[in-house]
Amino acid sequence: MPYLSEIQHRRVIEPNGNEVGKLADVAVVPQGQFPAAQWAILTTPSGEKIIRWGDLAQEIGHFRLRSRLETTPDAQLPSEALRLARDLLDKQIVDTHGAKVVRVNDLQLSEVEGQLRLVGADVGLRGLLRRVGAESLAERVAGLAGRRLPRGIIPWHLVEPLETASPDAAKTAAVRLTIPHAKLALLHPADIADVVEEMTADERVAVFQQLDLETAAEALQEVEPEMQAAIVSDLPEERAADILEEMDPDEAADLLQDLPEERREELVELMEKEEAKDVEELLTYPQESAGGIMTSDVVALGGELTAAQAIDELRVKKPDPELTYYLYVVDGEGRLDGVLSLRDLVVAPPETKVNAIMDPHVLRVDAETPKEEVASLIAKYDLLALPVVDARRKLIGTVTIDDVVELMLPRGWKKRSLRSIAR
Amino acid sequence: MIRTASAVRRRARIRRGTLLAFLAVMGPGIITGFAGNDAGGVATYTAVGAHYGFAMLWLLLLSTAGLVVIQEMCARMGAVTGKGLSDLIRERFGVRWTIVAMIALLVANGSNVVAEFAGVAASLELLGIERVVSVPAAAIAIWALVVFFSYRVVERALFVLVLAFVAYPVTALIVKPDWDAVLKGVVLPTIPAEQAALIAALALVGTTITPYMQFYIQASIVDKGIDRELYRFARVDVYLGALLTGLNGFFIVVVAGAVLFPSHVTVNSAADAAQALGPLAGAQSKLLFGVGLFGASLLAATVMPLSTSYAICEAFGWESGISRNFREAPVFMGLFTLLIVVGALVVLSPSVPLIPLILVSQNVNGLLLPIVLVFILKLAGDRALMGDQANGRVSQIVGVGTALLASALSVGLVVTTLIRG
Numbered sequence: 001m002p003y004l005s006e007i008q009h010r011r012v013i014e015p016n017g018n019e020v021g022k023l024a025d026v027a028v029v030p031q032g033q034f035p036a037a038q039w040a041i042l043t044t045p046s047g048e049k050i051i052r053w054g055d056l057a058q059e060i061g062h063f064r065l066r067s068r069l070e071t072t073p074d075a076q077l078p079s080e081a082l083r084l085a086r087d088l089l090d091k092q093i094v095d096t097h098g099a100k101v102v103r104v105n106d107l108q109l110s111e112v113e114g115q116l117r118l119v120g121a122d123v124g125l126r127g128l129l130r131r132v133g134a135e136s137l138a139e140r141v142a143g144l145a146g147r148r149l150p151r152g153i154i155p156w157h158l159v160e161p162l163e164t165a166s167p168d169a170a171k172t173a174a175v176r177l178t179i180p181h182a183k184l185a186l187l188h189p190a191d192i193a194d195v196v197e198e199m200t201a202d203e204r205v206a207v208f209q210q211l212d213l214e215t216a217a218e219a220l221q222e223v224e225p226e227m228q229a230a231i232v233s234d235l236p237e238e239r240a241a242d243i244l245e246e247m248d249p250d251e252a253a254d255l256l257q258d259l260p261e262e263r264r265e266e267l268v269e270l271m272e273k274e275e276a277k278d279v280e281e282l283l284t285y286p287q288e289s290a291g292g293i294m295t296s297d298v299v300a301l302g303g304e305l306t307a308a309q310a311i312d313e314l315r316v317k318k319p320d321p322e323l324t325y326y327l328y329v330v331d332g333e334g335r336l337d338g339v340l341s342l343r344d345l346v347v348a349p350p351e352t353k354v355n356a357i358m359d360p361h362v363l364r365v366d367a368e369t370p371k372e373e374v375a376s377l378i379a380k381y382d383l384l385a386l387p388v389v390d391a392r393r394k395l396i397g398t399v400t401i402d403d404v405v406e407l408m409l410p411r412g413w414k415k416r417s418l419r420s421i422a423r
Numbered sequence: 424m425i426r427t428a429s430a431v432r433r434r435a436r437i438r439r440g441t442l443l444a445f446l447a448v449m450g451p452g453i454i455t456g457f458a459g460n461d462a463g464g465v466a467t468y469t470a471v472g473a474h475y476g477f478a479m480l481w482l483l484l485l486s487t488a489g490l491v492v493i494q495e496m497c498a499r500m501g502a503v504t505g506k507g508l509s510d511l512i513r514e515r516f517g518v519r520w521t522i523v524a525m526i527a528l529l530v531a532n533g534s535n536v537v538a539e540f541a542g543v544a545a546s547l548e549l550l551g552i553e554r555v556v557s558v559p560a561a562a563i564a565i566w567a568l569v570v571f572f573s574y575r576v577v578e579r580a581l582f583v584l585v586l587a588f589v590a591y592p593v594t595a596l597i598v599k600p601d602w603d604a605v606l607k608g609v610v611l612p613t614i615p616a617e618q619a620a621l622i623a624a625l626a627l628v629g630t631t632i633t634p635y636m637q638f639y640i641q642a643s644i645v646d647k648g649i650d651r652e653l654y655r656f657a658r659v660d661v662y663l664g665a666l667l668t669g670l671n672g673f674f675i676v677v678v679a680g681a682v683l684f685p686s687h688v689t690v691n692s693a694a695d696a697a698q699a700l701g702p703l704a705g706a707q708s709k710l711l712f713g714v715g716l717f718g719a720s721l722l723a724a725t726v727m728p729l730s731t732s733y734a735i736c737e738a739f740g741w742e743s744g745i746s747r748n749f750r751e752a753p754v755f756m757g758l759f760t761l762l763i764v765v766g767a768l769v770v771l772s773p774s775v776p777l778i779p780l781i782l783v784s785q786n787v788n789g790l791l792l793p794i795v796l797v798f799i800l801k802l803a804g805d806r807a808l809m810g811d812q813a814n815g816r817v818s819q820i821v822g823v824g825t826a827l828l829a830s831a832l833s834v835g836l837v838v839t840t841l842i843r844g
Contacts, residue, residue: 089517090513090514090517090518091514092510092740100742102740103513103739103740104740105518105739105740123740128518128739131517131518131519132518132519132522200504200505200506200645201505201648201650202505227648230648
């Protein structure tokens with residue numbers, strides 16, 4: 001009994017062979033790897049009737065009730081139940097293995113230890129052909145050409161149903177909201193971002209509600225800028241502020257820049273003091289300048305430290321990998337004096353002063369420097385990052401290569417989004 | 424349920440900056456209105472005016488009313504469900520009906536692509552470029568443009584060319600048509616019961632309410648992230664866009680009716696059509712008309728294959744996106760390429776007169792319109808899907824009326840063709 005489309009609309013008969021209706025739908029509770037069919041929804045002349053799946057027996061070409069229709073007890077669908085035909089068939093799901101949104105053409109069911117279970121979603125051409133009754137014909141045609149029709153089945157445990165916020169019954173919406181996005185959370189944040197971009201606004205918000213903060217922040221950073229702003233606008237303020245705190249300050253500042261002023265202020269207010277301060281500083285610079293794209297997280301070492309002390313300090317601070325390309329040396333006032341690499345620090349004798357190993361000729365830019373200029377400096381001198389200083393040469397941040405890499409790519413390399421103009 | 428506090432606050436903000444909010448969501452409707460200004464539209468409106476004077480203006484009025492209501496329905500569906508039209512058709516009607524709807528869309532849009540290439544050929548023939556040169560060049564340019572560059576860059580340039588059609592309202596003022604006769608044409612429903620007139624009438628309806636526009640407007644609303652709250656503002660834009668389409672058609676018919684109809688010009692080529700702008704531009708009218716037609720045709724010839732491929736792949740869950748290659752998105756890239764190749768090939772057959780070819784293509788649109796409308800009306804009237812935003816009685820009646828109008832003309836055309844044949 002392999003596919004939903006094959007058993008849906010089959011006749012249902014009473015023990016005496018009297019036809020009482022048709023099988024309209026099968027319901028499961030989406031828990032475990034392969035959820036078992038627990039209820040059958042029948043269409044009878046007197047309307048819809050929900051019964052337990054166990055009250056039906058499958059026979060060739062039809063289903064037989066174990067007792068007469070009137071004596072078969074009505075069952076109640078719990079709120080977390082999923083009706084396969086109504087809630088899944090023809091809907092979009094996330095293939096968590098391929099990290100993309102696909103459409104369910106059919107559902108594969110299988111008898112496992114005497115239990116009919118949902119084992120996979122058919123998203124391939126075969127499923128489509130089966131729905132129009134042309135699978136065997138197409139198979140024969142393909143066979144003549146010496147080919148076989150490819151199967152496109154995603155095992156159920158790799159599938160994540162998408163919420164659809166249908167305004168009809170609050171019941172339906174509630175069903176969907178109880179499905180956790182546990183499988184989605186296992187994807188790489190960049191993949192989550194790709195998947196999320198395919199979703200509707202409501203689904204996106206639901207996903208960002210449920211992901212843990214760190215994953216949500218990383219995924220949000222990967223989403224396209226216009227969509228970032230839309231997502232943050234739709235999330236509850238508290239949640240949005242929590243996610244913003246987890247983001248890199250420069251990414252958070254960029255995102256906030258795209259929001260209306262009021263909303264921006266509300267969110268910054270809700271953020272933790274320290275993160276808010278970083279972000280607010282960044283917000284004061286124009287978006288197109290070094291100050292606007294830099295991050296204020298920066299590794300600054302005092303010149304009087306010894307190499308050993310400096311390494312100890314790094315051990316304590318545990319800076320992000322992209323911030324350890326270069327280590328900056330500052331004086332007592334925080335003014336930029338020089339630069340050294342992690343390698344310089346590690347190979348130097350432990351008692352040497354940082355001052356002595358640093359390179360005092362350090363290339364730097366002002367906060368007001370246009371970002372294109374920053375990009376061309378980084379490209380010209382083959383740098384991984386550039387320090388940003390204020391008017392008094394005080395170190396205020398760094399622009400890393402990943403902040404400007406888009407400006408260096410040839411035109412057309414950027415992800416093109418044509419969907420809005422073309423459909 | 425999710426967005427309580429923020430929604431309330433956002434609504435408050437919108438009320439304060441009403442004009443700003445309107446400008447922010449404005450666009451999709453007006454752009455769709457512009458898209459109605461393609462080769463099919465210009466050729467059809469010119470032919471209708473030249474051959475029947477002002478007699479069919481009433482039909483244009485009805486079509487525009489239908490367009491306004493139907494575009495609003497689709498935009499509303501986009502705002503309420505957050506999904507495209509082909510998404511909704513698939514989810515609500517299943518695989519079989521989706522195939523019916525998508526074949527209708529493919530054929531309608533395919534015939535539009537033919538019309539756009541005919542427009543490219545006709546406009547460049549005015550400048551002395553043979554179609555064996557212009558059509559393949561345009562096809563290759565469009566394909567390469569979309570695949571290797573960004574569509575948006577060229578979009579703006581072509582929009583500027585389309586502005587040449589502002590010449591029609593200006594000409595209308597110069598030629599001073601008999602406004603009483605115009606009014607009579609708008610109010611009195613008359614139609615000659617002959618095949619040629621029915622072809623013109625069905626083309627008029629089909630080009631004003633192109634099925635393509637419904638898919639396009641809904642997708643734009645979804646992509647702009649316009650939801651229920653913002654929809655109040657977007658609706659104005661949708662209405663304006665639909666009215667723009669009708670108004671544009673009105674001026675072309677009036678100008679052609681005032682300039683070409685009295686001298687019994689049969690519109691077979693772009694040169695014939697260009698004469699309508701004679702009172703304004705004199706000897707330069709060919710250039711003016713050619714530039715406008717070229718921009719409009721090329722623009723639509725680019726958008727049409729793309730949007731068709733997106734809609735169909737979305738309905739069946741196939742990979743789509745222009746940044747993907749043939750191996751990643753075979754159906755998407757295949758459909759896109761096929762539409763361009765077929766469109767160009769049809770136009771290349773040398774004996775086909777271009778303007779009549781465009782009229783036939785718009786008839787195909789008119790014939791298929793009722794099919795698409797049935798899906799739209801069922802979806803937009805569905806309370807389970809749309810809740811309190813489902814179609815009211817007026818929308819539903821106008822929608823059904825439009826479908827019936829297009830069906831009646833289609834049946835009439837088929838009957839007269841059979842009788843004659």
